[in-house]
Amino acid sequence: MLSDLSLSIPTGQFVGLFGPNGAGKTTFLRALMGLLPLQQGQIRVLGQSPGADMSDIGYMPQNRSANGASLTGWDLLASGMSGNRWGLPWLSRADRLAIQEALDSVDASDLATRRLGELSGGERQRLLIAQALIGSPRLLLLDEPLASLDPVRMRDIAERLGALVKQRGMTVLCSAHDINALMGVMDSVMYVARGHARLGNVDEVMTTEALSALYGAPVEVCRTPSGRLLVSADAL
């Protein structure tokens, strides 16, 4: 359970959300979506209560349904339009352009005609990121979007998302386990552990002192000569 959380995520930033398994990353994203009731306190998302107006929010959940093996990639994206999940709505020209733009933004247009049942985990993953990007949301909440991607594709998607933040002024909150995949792309890090969180730039948060305080146990943060961050501790 998350507690004593008081933070404000600046708009137009790419924020990496990190922490060990079970720390509360998914819980935090679901609370922002209005999918979980708060026991205490309050959250404002784009100035509103969570869940009040989702039109400007794109969300890629962690638990991704394996349904729809016979649907194509295009069908998957179309099914999310007009709030229609698996039905296939009539699409306006603007809807079709929005789908194509979302596919292009993650280099997934070649997957539009492929059936979901034939795609690799990483290919489906790219389509789901595209689905969350439909309509150019102001806020994008991505729960482990880089899981199942190979290192080259991981970096490619991270850089594409980083470019969208810069081009559109979009705010991205992206949970991940490999901090190095988002290095140079993130503006800030939110690190969650033991129900507490710290938000700041990489150099403020990813330090031996800051993480040891969050974990309540000695944690060592090192940088390799090539700039990779390594976090190690018996407690992890």
Ligand SMILES: Nc1ncnc2c1ncn2[C@@H]1O[C@H](COP(=O)(O)OP(=O)(O)OP(=O)(O)O)[C@@H](O)[C@H]1O
């Ligand atoms: N629906 C639920 N009911 C009860 N407890 C839950 C529920 N969902 C998650 N939890 C618990 O809340 C805690 C935080 O889980 P959460 O999924 O937010 O962690 P996470 O940081 O996203 O972890 P991971 O890196 O493993 O995905 C865990 O202890 C988990 O068991």
